[in-house]
Each structure stands twice: as structure tokens, then as C-alpha cells.
Amino acid sequence: MLVKQQEMSCKELVELLTEYLEGKLPPADSLRFDEHLALCEGCRIYLDQMRTAIRTLGSLREESIPLQAKEDLLRVFRTWKT
Amino acid sequence: MNAHSHAAKTTGPQNQGAVPTDIPAVSAEERALIERLRCGDEGAFVRLVSQHHNVLLRVARTFVPDRAVAEEVVQETWLGVLRGLESFEGRCSLKTWIFQILINRARTRGQREARTVPFSALADPELEKAHPAVDPSRFAGPDSDYPDHWSMAPRQWDRTPEQLLLSGECRAHIEQAIAGLPPVQRQVITLRDIQGWDNEEICNTLGISESNCRVLLHRARSRVRQVMEDYLGAKAS
Numbered sequence: 001m002l003v004k005q006q007e008m009s010c011k012e013l014v015e016l017l018t019e020y021l022e023g024k025l026p027p028a029d030s031l032r033f034d035e036h037l038a039l040c041e042g043c044r045i046y047l048d049q050m051r052t053a054i055r056t057l058g059s060l061r062e063e064s065i066p067l068q069a070k071e072d073l074l075r076v077f078r079t080w081k082t
Numbered sequence: 083m084n085a086h087s088h089a090a091k092t093t094g095p096q097n098q099g100a101v102p103t104d105i106p107a108v109s110a111e112e113r114a115l116i117e118r119l120r121c122g123d124e125g126a127f128v129r130l131v132s133q134h135h136n137v138l139l140r141v142a143r144t145f146v147p148d149r150a151v152a153e154e155v156v157q158e159t160w161l162g163v164l165r166g167l168e169s170f171e172g173r174c175s176l177k178t179w180i181f182q183i184l185i186n187r188a189r190t191r192g193q194r195e196a197r198t199v200p201f202s203a204l205a206d207p208e209l210e211k212a213h214p215a216v217d218p219s220r221f222a223g224p225d226s227d228y229p230d231h232w233s234m235a236p237r238q239w240d241r242t243p244e245q246l247l248l249s250g251e252c253r254a255h256i257e258q259a260i261a262g263l264p265p266v267q268r269q270v271i272t273l274r275d276i277q278g279w280d281n282e283e284i285c286n287t288l289g290i291s292e293s294n295c296r297v298l299l300h301r302a303r304s305r306v307r308q309v310m311e312d313y314l315g316a317k318a319s
């Protein structure tokens with residue numbers, strides 16, 4: 001027997017967002033999530049902002065390390081291997 | 083001191099319920115790298131350092147408040163890695179192993195300086211506190227036509243992350259928000275969203291369960307989104 005699930009509220013949606021993005025929501029909740037999203041512009045914007053936040057965090061990654069630190073560590077490495 | 087046996091302790095009882103130690107961990111690429119390191123290949127070492135140094139520093143800073151101390155901890159970690167390399171058994175990936183050494187050092191250092199509480203005691207209190215993703219006052223109350231729906235909905239941001247980060251000010255706001263997070267949230271969002279690790283690696287390294295990891299990530303991301311929204315002044319009035 002199928003029980004009609006209650007509609008998702010915005011307040012509930014924002015708490016389920018990470019599980020949704022991680023693909024960890026149970027199918028029934030995932031369906032309620034998508035149904036809500038289709039009808040709610042505020043939540044679509046919220047989701048979009050969260051994706052933007054995640055992308056922005058990704059670009060905080062620093063690739064280069066300070067030359068001094070690198071030289072210090074190389075000295076350690078040379079001592080170690082001898 | 084044998085750095086590997088030291089690191090291996092992180093999978094012991096202090097990280098209950100967390101880490102499977104039998105993951106098929108070391109990739110062919112890592113194995114080759116380890117061989118080159120054992121032979122004293124400087125280029126291999128430089129590559130390894132370049133790959134991990136900054137994030138080691140970021141994680142170390144969640145244990146010790148002082149940048150200089152964090153730098154020492156990372157130095158000690160690299161020493162520990164070199165010392166332990168011969169006996170590294172590959173029960174976890176090289177990366178996980180390096181970070182386990184770091185966390186052990188950082189935790190010891192933090193305790194010695196009596197400035198931080200033991201790491202294993204941190205995740206739980208962070209999870210206990212209720213912490214809504216969005217200020218509850220932005221949703222309609224129970225008497226409205228649409229209870230718990232937006233009363234102050236977010237508005238579209240008109241700048242992309244790239245444009246946002248061109249402003250050093252925005253970057254500083256985000257960094258500040260991360261620095262203000264409780265330690266384990268900070269570790270999780272750093273490893274996941276800044277460094278792009280997958281959940282399993284994070285759970286193995288930090289000794290937390292996947293579901294706790296998700297809750298901590300959710301809180302940390304929600305906070306960062308909020309800070310960005312405040313900065314962009316885009317909140318509906």
C-alpha cells in the first residue's frame with residue numbers, strides 16, 4: 001500500500017541538501033525533494049548557492065608551497081637518505 | 083621512534099566504530115612513488131611534499147592555534163614519514179597514512195600546549211548541538227498559509243565563484259568562516275571541498291563514521307553559504 005508522503009517544506013529541504021547532493025537520500029525523500037524543488041524558486045536558488053559555495057571552496061586550494069619550506073624539507077630529505 | 087607504529091595507533095580503540103583497516107589501499111602509482119622515495123629520489127619527494135604540504139598545514143592549524151606551531155608539526159610529520167617509510171605496510175593509502183601521522187603529532191602537540199582538547203573528544207559535542215542550516219526566522223511560522231516555507235527567500239547571486247575570488251575580501255570572508263568552524267567541521271570541509279577528497283578517505287583519516295561526516299559537512303557548508311550570502315548582501319528583505 002502506498003502512503004501519500006507529506007510535502008516537503010523549505011525548512012526541511014535545506015537540512016536534507018547535503019544528503020541530496022551526496023546521493024544519500026532514501027528514494028521517497030529524494031522524490032519529495034525533487035517535487036518541492038520543481039515548485040519552489042527560493043529553494044532552487046538556495047541549492048544553486050550551495051553549489052556555488054562548494055565550487056568556490058574548491059578554488060581556495062593552494063597548489064604552490066613556500067620556497068623556504070620546500071628547501072627546508074629537501075635538506076631534511078638529503079640528510080635522511082645519507 | 084618508529085613513525086609507522088605510531089601512526090597505526092590511530093586505527094586503535096580511540097577511534098571507535100570508524101576505520102576499516104583492510105581497505106585495498108595502496109595504488110600502483112603510490113607503490114611506485116614509495117619505491118622511488120625509498121631509493122632517495124628527490125623529485126619524488128618534492129612531488130609528494132607539493133601535493134600535501136599546504137593541506138597538512140591547514141589540518142594542523144585545526145589542532146594548534148598558532149601558525150608557527152602548525153608549521154613545526156608539519157615538519158615533524160615529514161620527518162615521521164621519512165622514518166616510517168621503510169616499514170610502511172600499505173594497510174591504508176599513503177595519503178591516509180601521512181595524515182594519520184600528522185593528526186597524531188598535532189594532537190600530542192595540542193595537548194602538550196594544553197590549548198586543545200583531545201581530538202577524539204571533539205566530534206561528538208559538535209554533533210550534539212542542534213544547528214539549523216538556515217536561521218529559522220527566515221521561514222514562515224505555523225500560523226501562516228505556508229508554514230516552514232521561505233518568508234525571506236534567498237536571492238540569486240550575480241557573481242560566479244571565480245569573480246567572487248578575484249575579490250580578496252570575499253576570499254578572506256570565506257577563510258574566516260572556515261577558521262571559525264568547530265575543529266572537526268573545519269577538517270571535514272577542508273578535506274572534502276577544498277582538497278576534493280572522497281568521503282571514505284576522510285572517514286579513514288579522521289576516524290569518524292560516514293553519517294557523522296555528512297552531518298559535519300552539512301553544517302560547515304551551510305555556514306559558508308550563509309557567510310557568502312551575508313557578504314554579497316543579497317538576502318531578501
